[in-house]
Amino acid sequence: MPVSVNEKAAEVPERLTVGFISLLRSLGLQVPIGSAIVFQQALGKVGIGKRESVYWAGRSTLITDPEDLPVYEYGFRVFWEGITDALEERIPSYQRVALVTDDGIGTEEELSEASNEGRDVINLRYSPSEVLWEKDFGLYTSEELNEAYELMKRMTLLGGIRQSRRKISSKKKSQYPDLRRTIKSSLRTDGEPIRQRFLEVGERQRRVVFLLDVSGSMEAYSRALLRFVQAAVVGRRQVEAFTLGTRLTRITRELSSRNLDQAVSASSNAVQDWSGGTQLGETLRSFNIEWGQRGVARGATVIILSDGWDRGDASVMSEQMHRLKKVSYKIIWVNPLKASPGYEPLAQGMAAALPYIDQFVEGHSLNSLEDLAYVLSE
Incomplete structure (x- = not known):
């Protein structure tokens, strides 16, 4: 009974x-x-x-x-x-x-x-x-991946606000006079400027840059995290996406399709090192050279999704994280292994990166990604 x-x-x-x-x-x-x-x-x-x-x-x-x-x-x-x-x-x-x-x-x-x-x-x-x-992403079925994607699309990734160079009209007095609007309004009073108009510094969304580790050690999680990144690309402006492995690959354009199957297929074709080796330090060097100082990373929130395994020189990883830290606004590291009991960041790449990370969060489940969305809103 x-x-x-x-x-x-x-x-x-x-x-x-x-x-x-x-x-x-x-x-x-x-x-x-x-x-x-x-x-x-x-x-x-x-x-x-x-x-x-x-x-x-x-x-x-x-x-x-x-x-x-x-x-x-x-x-x-x-x-x-x-x-x-x-x-x-x-x-x-x-x-x-x-x-x-x-x-x-x-x-x-x-x-x-x-x-x-x-x-x-x-x-x-x-x-x-x-x-x-x-549920841990590593245990997902194909059907559950599709269900999770629908939930990922509902997450709001704010990414913060930054000041823009463009000035906009202000209702309050400021240090920036708006001569054009002041003169235009004076035409209604025979050229006498009765009320002075002002400008203020505008705001815009801060760019978010995703760097997704697609090496062999991340195979259990990269397929789910790729869907999360794709949902962010199509759901928000000012988002860039790259993969890290043995080489750097930009996949922003491939993920911009709202059709998930097309986006995943295009990304798979573009990325030549899926489930391959791990050279995090070297691929970060490529990112800093091509996209760092004068590129998309400047002033951006950079999100690295990786378990931190790196077969390269730890000093290279440390140096490149230091360079990235200087040009970015914030670095968030998302590690699926962090949720494991007794986890310590002892992997070579992870240990080298820790001093330059602003936020270190889990990335093994939908709940952990929702926590990431909250961190981005801070």
Whole structure:
């Protein structure tokens, strides 16, 4: 008989802990008794009504080695979201969690199947969009990528405001007299300037420049982040986009098509080093030479989307980040690996870049990109 979230509330954390820990161990993850106890206590505190709370309760208490994260991610999807594949027979049979989405898809089938097998089912209600917002990009299906793109298009990337050289009419007194408007208004009073007009410094959107790492180490994330960059290019003025790998490639024009498939295809054809090696320092040198001092980077907010792996000389990376820092307004580094438990920026390129970064943010999920949008608005 199905068990609702509200029923047997005192027993739920213990039962879920036993089932989930058993699954993780069957998948090869080493979970000490102490960690399991802390996880159960965490569930008792945060509850099981919100996917995000359950996910992070487990991730923060059960994972100590970043290399174990893929196993945890898979185990979480299998146990908590009802997503199974060839490893289904390894799931403990005495306890399953049925994911009930807000649209109700699959609910009756899941509950009926569990009931026929004589198993209790704990019925969780996570909306499909909530699951998608929290899910790691590296685990996305093609269909989920398309769904995420629609959500990315709704994000507002402000990028800040900068003063322009152009002056505009002002209703207030300023240090810039507007002779043309003053003379024009005086014609109504027989040439007598009754009211003096003024100008003020105009404002415009600050340019945003994306530098997307497309090397092999970023393969799991670059396809989702490319869609995010494309959404920014078509949704906002003053946006430039480049890829970094073993060479620098400008893809602003390719991404300007509002048809996502066309934009992705054109970018793929233009970029010759997809999933190749990593020469971040050298490609940043190319960017600084071609687009830095007198180009699009001057006064711009530069967003580097990369895990920081660099096979080149660390001194080159440091030097080029220093040059970029001098001409840009702000540098934001988006690293998908930053969300991993125990992460430290020890990769050669990442360590060399840190002193020149204004903001260091995650980039593994829709939620993290929404945080990036917030940082841009500051």
